[in-house]
Amino acid sequence: xxxxxxxxxxxxxxxxxxxxxxxxxxxxxxxxxxxxxxxxxxxxxxxxxxxxxxxxxxxxxxxxxxxxxxxxxxxxxxxxxxxxxxxxxxxxxxxxxxxxxxxxxxxxxxxxxxxxxxxxxxxxxxxxxxxxxxxxxxxxxxxxxxxxxxxxxxxxxxxxxxxxxxxxxxxxxxxxxxxxxxxxxxxxxxxxxxxxxxxxxxxxxxxxxxxxxxxxxxxxxxxxxxxxxxxxxxxxxxxxxxxxxxxxxxxxxxxxxxxxxxxxxxxxxxxxxxxxxxxxxxxxxxxxxxxxxxxxxxxxxxxxxxxxxxxxxxxxxxxxxxxxxxxxxxxxxxxxxxxxxxxxxxxxxxxxxxxxxxxxxxxxxxxxxxxxxxxxxxxxxxxxxxxxxxxxxxxxxxxxxxxxxxxxxxxxxxxxxxxxxxxxxxxxxxxxxxxxxxxxxxxxx
Amino acid sequence: xxxxxxxxxxxxxxxxxxxxxxxxxxxxxxxxxxxxxxxxxxxxxxxxxxxxxxxxxxxxxxxxxxxxxxxxxxxxxxxxxxxxxxxxxxxxxxxxxxxxxxxxxxxxxxxxxxxxxxxxxxxxxxxxxxxxxxxxxxxxxxxxxxxxxxxxxxxxxxxxxxxxxxxxxxxxxxxxxxxxxxxxxxxxxxxxxxxxxxxxxxxxxxxxxxxxxxxxxxxxxxxxxxxxxxxxxxxxxxxxxxxxxxxxxxxxxxxxxx
Numbered sequence: 001x002x003x004x005x006x007x008x009x010x011x012x013x014x015x016x017x018x019x020x021x022x023x024x025x026x027x028x029x030x031x032x033x034x035x036x037x038x039x040x041x042x043x044x045x046x047x048x049x050x051x052x053x054x055x056x057x058x059x060x061x062x063x064x065x066x067x068x069x070x071x072x073x074x075x076x077x078x079x080x081x082x083x084x085x086x087x088x089x090x091x092x093x094x095x096x097x098x099x100x101x102x103x104x105x106x107x108x109x110x111x112x113x114x115x116x117x118x119x120x121x122x123x124x125x126x127x128x129x130x131x132x133x134x135x136x137x138x139x140x141x142x143x144x145x146x147x148x149x150x151x152x153x154x155x156x157x158x159x160x161x162x163x164x165x166x167x168x169x170x171x172x173x174x175x176x177x178x179x180x181x182x183x184x185x186x187x188x189x190x191x192x193x194x195x196x197x198x199x200x201x202x203x204x205x206x207x208x209x210x211x212x213x214x215x216x217x218x219x220x221x222x223x224x225x226x227x228x229x230x231x232x233x234x235x236x237x238x239x240x241x242x243x244x245x246x247x248x249x250x251x252x253x254x255x256x257x258x259x260x261x262x263x264x265x266x267x268x269x270x271x272x273x274x275x276x277x278x279x280x281x282x283x284x285x286x287x288x289x290x291x292x293x294x295x296x297x298x299x300x301x302x303x304x305x306x307x308x309x310x311x312x313x314x315x316x317x318x319x320x321x322x323x324x325x326x327x328x329x330x331x332x333x334x335x336x337x338x339x340x341x342x343x344x345x346x347x348x349x350x351x352x353x354x355x356x357x358x359x360x361x362x363x364x365x366x367x368x369x370x371x372x373x374x375x376x377x378x379x380x381x382x383x384x385x386x387x388x389x390x391x392x393x394x395x396x397x398x399x400x401x402x403x404x405x406x407x408x409x410x411x412x413x414x415x416x417x418x419x420x421x422x423x424x425x426x427x428x429x430x431x432x433x434x435x436x437x438x439x440x441x442x443x444x445x
Numbered sequence: 446x447x448x449x450x451x452x453x454x455x456x457x458x459x460x461x462x463x464x465x466x467x468x469x470x471x472x473x474x475x476x477x478x479x480x481x482x483x484x485x486x487x488x489x490x491x492x493x494x495x496x497x498x499x500x501x502x503x504x505x506x507x508x509x510x511x512x513x514x515x516x517x518x519x520x521x522x523x524x525x526x527x528x529x530x531x532x533x534x535x536x537x538x539x540x541x542x543x544x545x546x547x548x549x550x551x552x553x554x555x556x557x558x559x560x561x562x563x564x565x566x567x568x569x570x571x572x573x574x575x576x577x578x579x580x581x582x583x584x585x586x587x588x589x590x591x592x593x594x595x596x597x598x599x600x601x602x603x604x605x606x607x608x609x610x611x612x613x614x615x616x617x618x619x620x621x622x623x624x625x626x627x628x629x630x631x632x633x634x635x636x637x638x639x640x641x642x643x644x645x646x647x648x649x650x651x652x653x654x655x656x657x658x659x660x661x662x663x664x665x666x667x668x669x670x671x672x673x674x675x676x677x678x679x680x681x682x683x684x685x686x687x688x689x690x691x692x693x694x695x696x697x698x699x700x701x702x703x
Contacts (some may be wrong), residue, residue: 029453062625105509254547255596257513262552265516288510317628334522369641372508372633373593378624405637410510415514419500419521421637426497427467432478439479 009091011218016220023227027304028343034297041246048161052077053241059381063311064119066133070127073162077234082339083169087216097176100184114187117173119165121188127162134159141310144319146329151308165218171211233307237382240305243298244383252374255391260285288395291357292338295392302384303334312376312386318369325369327376327386333361334389347403358393364403367393449670458493460559461526463545465502467668472666473675477537480697481561487702488573491589492535498525502544509634516552519544523554537561537693539594540632541668545640546599560595562605562666562692571613576611582697583613587695588660590619590651590674592667605666608692612699614662619654627651629673636669652677662687 039046042209052058060067065168082099089098100109106407134155135279142155173189178197182190188393196204226232245252267273289295292303310326337358370390376387397403404412414423446461467474485492488644503518520543526534534556536542546558559567561662568574587609595601602623609616621627630640630647641647651674655663663678675689690698697703 032632093599139538162687184610184631216458233449255507257548257551258516261512261516262520265513265520269520292618315625317618317630317647318641318643320627320639321650323641323648325641365641368638369643370633371593371628371630371635374597375593375628376623378597391508391510394508395512398510398512399512404509404511405638408511408634411505411509411634411637412511415506415518416454416501419518420470421501421505422466422470423467423522424470428535429464429499430496432469432475432482436479436482 006092006094010222013091014090016223020223020227023224026342026346027227027232029171029346029389030338031297031304033293033301033338033342033394034295034300035293037298039243039298040328041308046242047177049246050238050242053244053381053383056201057381059379062379063289064081065159069129072119072126073130076116076119079119079310080169083116083215084219087219089214090212091216097184110185113173113184117170117188118184120169123162124166127159128165131156141314141399144310144313144326144328146326146332148309153331154229158225158229161218161222161225165196165215168211168214168218172215173211175208175211178239179204179208230306230409233305233382236301236305237307241303241383243301245385246283252334252377255372256388258287259393261287287399288397289389289392290343290359290396290400292334294396295334295389299334299385299389299392300338302386302389303331304336305382306331306335306384307382308332309381311379312384315375315379317371317373318373323366323369324363325366327390330362330366330386330389333356337361341356362393367397368405370394454547455560458491458548460492460533460535460564461531462492462494463534463537463541464499464536465541465668466521467672468537469499471668471672472501472605473667473671475535475658476703477668477693478552478669480691480703481693483697483702484568484574484693484700487700488568490568490573495525495529502541504540504544504614505634505637506637507544507548508632510691519549519552519554520630523549526556531556533559534560534636535559535564537668537691539592539598540669543594543598554585557664560599560601560666562602563601563607565693565696566604569608571574574696574700576612576696576699580612582609582662582699583697585614585662586617586660587662587664588617588619588655589613589622589664590629590666590670591623592665592670593626593628593632595666596626597624605664605692608696609637609664610696617658617660619658621654627654629667630637630701631669638674644647647679648673648677649680652681652683656681661687662695663687664695665689669689 057067060070075332079135083436088097095102099112105112111314134142140423142152147155164281170192173186174192174196177184177186177189177193178199179201182193196207199207226235267275286294289393292300306328308328310328313329316327337356340356341354344352370387372387372391374387377387411421414421418424419426420429446694462482464478468478469475500521501518502522503515506518507515528637534545536545539560542558545554545556549555549627565574569576589605589609591602595605619626627650628647629651635647655674655678663674665674671689671691678684678687678689694703
């Protein structure tokens, strides 16, 4: 029978890895549906950025309470991977607690697992607090319009998974301690095991295996669940920070140039300029973005990295004053549309047009409410820039559809004819000088 | 005033003053322009303006999505600036500042661009502007409204605050300030259209912060923030208790220049 567990374990593991590979490959392919975007800066600085923002969670500390609670779960998650390695070794070889029995770690092992147990208790506190914040305290950003249905369930589900995982960890460790009369010396299960010490060895073995399987099955479930969940951020926050803006936001005010328009204008101003080489049969590239495939791949990576925390939307001036715009919804819509678009392309071929676009998800009213104040960009803990997407969609509206407002058209007209945003003649540009002179004369008089 | 009119042809000018549409045409913002120019004169700073050759930087065109119009403006301005060999630009408008500094380089216009709050701080640091002791604003409660395009967009939070400190004012921060500062509602070309439907206008929301701060002055550093906050304060009839002033006006006032 000893071969049975490794066999089942190997089959389950391989199946999970195979299914996961398929799911993650879809995400990778979807992100690659985006347009090229050159990423500036050297890899060393990028790596540092990633260590600070993703690994170090620097932005989280703008808001201390959730930063600490999230930190508990995050650090516990990182260290629990050590136990996970043991579980894998056990699964494939049948050697339980490899680090204790095979590697001569001794007291160090006790300290390590005790540390994980303490972190797990803190993670438990964090998880309960998060459930309370979402469901009892009603923190406003978890109750905006876009946070109903699946996004709401998703946020809670992951917290329940976390609780089940913790039950698994403590069941296994406590039963192991009871079976070994406490010789491992773990900190928390050392306090718990006297409660079940009286149970027979068989029962204890069952509890131990129950905890063991719960742990690994939750991990497998998690791997397969992530691609459909906001919790994908635990992976994508890293590349998203790596490819994110580097200057700590010093140039956040820059909106990317459109070189094709520069070419057209230069040609208009100087007809003798060389025509850019173009394939006459190629369909002209769209100005701005109508659909997800017109966005930069970084914007698509942004969409998959979004953890739907809503810090962006609660800082958004438009959202706070009751407008339809919610930067979080922009990111969620982009991801939803990308999933739909990608699935359609894979099923029906690269030329497939499903007759829909990102504008079926995001309305012009939402887009027009943005003040480009960058508060959303500033708040995002995982380096997402919703303004880039808003700007690309606005460009499409104006440049391809002439979808503007009367007032904006008036402003465009003024800029075009007078070089000023208001209907004022250029000759009035210096009228303040006359005023200054008049004031000086009046003073002298 | 002849030196004012001298366009950039005179090579010896220290800096080009980019006046901007608001600074040229808006009644309220013209007072900021005049205050700033008085300080420049007072400190003996030689400067030039483009006068009628200056056109809108294109910021509201770009941000509304009209990239074509933006680039037309930008390329026109860059040609003018380059023709005069302009190297250094100061402006009282954070939108002009951001656009020329961050967006013109991609179109062939690279300059040293300075916002007037930073410029004024520089004048003080260099000893060219000596603030009087116990001026107009000594001990007055003043709050500072961060312009998005100075603060979050360009990381300028300290220069304006240091000016207030030098004016001996008591700086009281609003609950949303610095990188968390709330927009006035004008950016992204919103200045030129009605807001979308909602419960409040953004400047009404910001006015709540101002009133809550109990400051008797709001220091602004952007002509559009100026309009938005002045309107917001008038709406709640607090104009007798809270006055909105640009930092250039405050410095000029403290020096009895205006």
